[in-house]
Amino acid sequence: MDILNALVVFLNFVFIPAAAYGAQLALGALGVTLIYGILRFSNFAHGDTMAFGTALVILVTWGLQALGVGFGPLPTALIALPFGIALTSLMVLGTDRVVYRFYRRKKAAPIILVMASVGVMFVMNGLTRLVIGVDEIRFDDGERFIVTVRDFKAMTGLDEGLALRSTQALTLVVAFAVMIALFWFLNRTKSGKAMRAYSDNEDLALLSGIDPERVVRQVWIIAAALATIAGTLYGLDKSFKAFNYFQILLPIFAAAIVGGLGSPLGAIAGGFLVAFSEVAVTYPWLKVVGYVAPWYEPGGLMQLLGTEYKFAVSFVILIVVLLFRPTGLFRGKSV
Amino acid sequence: MASNRQATASANPWRAPLLFAVLAVLFVLEGTVRNSMFSGSWNTSLAILNMGLISAITALGVNMQWGYAGLFNVGVVGFLAMGALAPVLVSLPPVEGAWSAGGPRLILSLFVGLGILALSRLAWDRTRKGWVVALVLLVGFFLFRGLFDPAVQAIEGNNPARHGNIGGLGLPVLVSWAVGGVFAAGAAWGIGKVALGLRSDYLAIATLGIGEIIVAVMKNEDWLARGVKNITAIPRPVAYEVDLQQNPDFLSFAQGWGFSATEASGIWVKLSYMSLFLVVLLVLILLAELALKSPWGRMMRAIRDNETAARAMGKNVTRRHLQVFVLGSAVIGIAGAMMVTLDGLVAPTGYNPLRYTFLIWVMVIVGGSGNNWGAVLGSVLIWFLWIKAEVWGPAAIAVLTGPLAEGPLKEHLLDSSPHMRFIAMGAVLLAVLRFAPRGLLPER
Numbered sequence: 001m002d003i004l005n006a007l008v009v010f011l012n013f014v015f016i017p018a019a020a021y022g023a024q025l026a027l028g029a030l031g032v033t034l035i036y037g038i039l040r041f042s043n044f045a046h047g048d049t050m051a052f053g054t055a056l057v058i059l060v061t062w063g064l065q066a067l068g069v070g071f072g073p074l075p076t077a078l079i080a081l082p083f084g085i086a087l088t089s090l091m092v093l094g095t096d097r098v099v100y101r102f103y104r105r106k107k108a109a110p111i112i113l114v115m116a117s118v119g120v121m122f123v124m125n126g127l128t129r130l131v132i133g134v135d136e137i138r139f140d141d142g143e144r145f146i147v148t149v150r151d152f153k154a155m156t157g158l159d160e161g162l163a164l165r166s167t168q169a170l171t172l173v174v175a176f177a178v179m180i181a182l183f184w185f186l187n188r189t190k191s192g193k194a195m196r197a198y199s200d201n202e203d204l205a206l207l208s209g210i211d212p213e214r215v216v217r218q219v220w221i222i223a224a225a226l227a228t229i230a231g232t233l234y235g236l237d238k239s240f241k242a243f244n245y246f247q248i249l250l251p252i253f254a255a256a257i258v259g260g261l262g263s264p265l266g267a268i269a270g271g272f273l274v275a276f277s278e279v280a281v282t283y284p285w286l287k288v289v290g291y292v293a294p295w296y297e298p299g300g301l302m303q304l305l306g307t308e309y310k311f312a313v314s315f316v317i318l319i320v321v322l323l324f325r326p327t328g329l330f331r332g333k334s335v
Numbered sequence: 336m337a338s339n340r341q342a343t344a345s346a347n348p349w350r351a352p353l354l355f356a357v358l359a360v361l362f363v364l365e366g367t368v369r370n371s372m373f374s375g376s377w378n379t380s381l382a383i384l385n386m387g388l389i390s391a392i393t394a395l396g397v398n399m400q401w402g403y404a405g406l407f408n409v410g411v412v413g414f415l416a417m418g419a420l421a422p423v424l425v426s427l428p429p430v431e432g433a434w435s436a437g438g439p440r441l442i443l444s445l446f447v448g449l450g451i452l453a454l455s456r457l458a459w460d461r462t463r464k465g466w467v468v469a470l471v472l473l474v475g476f477f478l479f480r481g482l483f484d485p486a487v488q489a490i491e492g493n494n495p496a497r498h499g500n501i502g503g504l505g506l507p508v509l510v511s512w513a514v515g516g517v518f519a520a521g522a523a524w525g526i527g528k529v530a531l532g533l534r535s536d537y538l539a540i541a542t543l544g545i546g547e548i549i550v551a552v553m554k555n556e557d558w559l560a561r562g563v564k565n566i567t568a569i570p571r572p573v574a575y576e577v578d579l580q581q582n583p584d585f586l587s588f589a590q591g592w593g594f595s596a597t598e599a600s601g602i603w604v605k606l607s608y609m610s611l612f613l614v615v616l617l618v619l620i621l622l623a624e625l626a627l628k629s630p631w632g633r634m635m636r637a638i639r640d641n642e643t644a645a646r647a648m649g650k651n652v653t654r655r656h657l658q659v660f661v662l663g664s665a666v667i668g669i670a671g672a673m674m675v676t677l678d679g680l681v682a683p684t685g686y687n688p689l690r691y692t693f694l695i696w697v698m699v700i701v702g703g704s705g706n707n708w709g710a711v712l713g714s715v716l717i718w719f720l721w722i723k724a725e726v727w728g729p730a731a732i733a734v735l736t737g738p739l740a741e742g743p744l745k746e747h748l749l750d751s752s753p754h755m756r757f758i759a760m761g762a763v764l765l766a767v768l769r770f771a772p773r774g775l776l777p778e779r
Contacts, residue, residue, distance in 0.1 A: 041536065042536040042539065042540060044409070044539075044543075098765075099765055099769070102769055109405075109535070110534075110535060110536060111405065111407050111535045111536070111539070112768070114407060114535075114536055114539055115407065115696070115700075115764075115768060116765060116768055116769075118409075118693060118696065118764070119761045119762075119764040119765035119768060120761065120765070121693075121761070122689070122693060122697075122757050122758070122760055122761025122764060123757070123758050123761035123762060123765070124761075125689065125757050125761075126754050126755065126756070126757030126758035126759075126761060127758060129751065129754035129757065130751045130754045130755070130758070133751070134754075246688070246689075247547065249543065250540075250543060250544050250547055253540045253543070254544075257537075257540065300484075304476075306555060308551055308554065308555045309548070309551055309552075309555070311544070311547050311548060311551060312548050312551070314544070315541075315544035315545070315547075315548055318540070318541065318544060319529050319541070322529055322530060322533060322537060322541065323529060324465070326533050326534075326537070
């Protein structure tokens with residue numbers, strides 16, 4: 001029974017939270033990696049695009065709630081999501097038209113585009129604060145739990161409980177569906193193939209008659225959709241606070257680089273790798289060890305690093321990858 | 336950016352003096368005119384100027400990295416925080432009992448930590464086996480924590496209500512400014528060693544990370560600088576207002592100028608700080624200009640403008656990049672130490688990347704990347720506008736929303752006017768980057 005209890009504690013505090021967080025990171029990293037593959041720069045505004053999209057989703061959610069529209073046991077934000085995606089896409093296409101297109105035509109160095117993205121980040125950050133403020137906002141409604149600790153204990157008779165929040169399950173389901181749709185788009189549709197061709201070799205793609213502006217527009221729309229979905233899921237799962245979305249930029253970049261910039265599969269793998277390492281390193285393992293090895297009595301909590309340093313984990317992963325395999329696990333772009 | 340960033344036609348030689356004169360007029364207006372736009376107080380004016388000068392030194396460091404070498408440092412806030420640690424560790428008086436509680440053990444554990452990193456490097460070079468390195472690091476980590484944790488507990492347990500930190504050496508605060516530069520340079524060396532020589536965005540991402548982590552360390556390691564409990568009473572290099580107000584000579588001097596004692600003492604202290612900062616700034620500019628005009632500076636610019644050609648000429652690009660990155664970060668570290676000295680306190684929660692990293696970038700870009708005087712002009716100007724936007728922003732919004740009917744929308748807009756500053760700064764950055772990429776004072 002002790003082994004089962006240990007397993008339940010592990011699932012409850014490590015596996016399920018890390019899986020949900022990993023899915024959110026993976027969606028964010030997919031956006032970064034796609035932008036990198038097509039436009040060839042690291043988009044520093046991605047975190048704030050996530051925040052902006054989520055802010056719009058929250059506004060629409062409030063509107064729907066005021067109208068009395070709900071989604072039964074699911075959060076109302078899911079209905080609001082398409083509106084948020086549409087508005088965020090418009091915003092992102094607008095920034096491309098006003099900011100990035102100019103440098104693309106001039107064939108500016110990637111670092112100038114990175115710097116421009118910092119300017120966009122500033123503007124988006126201000127807009128988000130303007131639209132929704134800086135306070136912490138919870139906008140999840142509907143059923144809170146799929147499995148509660150009490151039900152689980154009653155069901156299994158174990159000492160330890162397992163809770164599955166509906167936002168966690170929702171994150172995994174939605175992220176999985178989005179990833180399937182994305183890979184179907186990239187591998188099966190003509191536009192997706194054009195996008196991959198453009199990412200692999202720009203000149204060859206141009207020669208084969210692919211319209212670069214069309215590819216760029218599509219990738220921005222996809223990135224905006226991914227950012228809004230990732231941001232909304234993150235906000236539903238934790239809570240919405242504009243500054244957190246700036247901070248999540250580091251794990252997202254780490255995930256994209258670990259997987260190899262420009263590689264969608266790598267971004268997903270990287271997202272889960274970063275999330276699992278982060279949770280595993282900052283979780284106090286005392287309880288799990290207590291069940292598995294009751295004879296062993298450690299002095300402390302068996303926590304490798306305090307939760308305050310969770311960003312250090314993604315940073316260390318980033319450093320290790322940069323040192324030993326700068327192209328990432330899935331051989332992304334090197335230039 | 337195009338291959339060459341220097342202005343093609345020779346710029347108007349009066350441009351720089353003219354712009355600096357405009358800046359001076361702004362500060363004089365702030366000091367003398369009292370209306371809805373300016374405060375009319377020399378204390379406010381000088382306070383803005385002092386912080387502007389510190390921003391100028393920070394921008395000088397960033398300008399070395401970006402303007403000389405094209406390196407994009409997104410962790411300015413972290414290097415400032417590194418510098419901020421120096422006054423705490425160097426010039427605070429020693430804390431009674433802290434050293435005997437765990438000082439030697441702490442130092443030992445830090446050396447062991449560094450030794451383990453060096454050992455893992457050695458293991459990698461000798462064996463080229465990942466698992467050996469991982470084993471060294473894993474064993475080393477537990478060894479380090481075994482030494483480090485008890486020492487930290489002992490130090491933090493030492494009179495935690497008042498101290499709980501390791502304390503300083505009690506040296507003059509001016510010494511700590513140089514030490515701040517050394518601290519930041521150390522951090523920059525580590526990060527540069529890893530991220531330079533790879534693609535240019537990697538340095539940006541890695542510095543973003545180190546910036547977050549340094550600030551996190553400052554917030555959570557109470558033994559270092561008391562964490563979020565803040566350190567107050569950093570010793571001052573200049574006189575205290577209270578002492579001045581009790582000095583009869585000073586009082587008669589103040590009366591001669593027609594200022595009240597409180598006002599005059601404030602102005603005197605700020606002027607003393609200003610002179611100190613100006614000396615540091617001018618010395619740094621002199622050194623930077625000399626370096627830029629030397630063969631070394633020409634080589635740096637050659638590398639920036641065409642890396643491939645410079646490499647073909649036998650220049651070690653990565654090494655030069657590391658050099659200039661460390662130097663620039665050292666200057667940022669000096670600014671960090673100076674800022675803490677001016678404020679008199681270390682408050683890690685205030686280290687916000689939007690304010691300390693990205694605003695500095697706006698200053699450098701607006702001022703003119705590659706031009707040291709441009710960095711100074713841009714910093715003081717943008718800092719002035721940033722502070723005044725707090726006053727002007729709501730006023731502007733009130734005018735703009737004037738025709739709107741009273742209601743929740745108008746209220747919301749009025750409440751959120753502080754956020755307009757971010758939008759405005761972002762827009763300024765984007766506009767300058769696109770329409771005047773050489774900035775106010777172009778590189779010569």
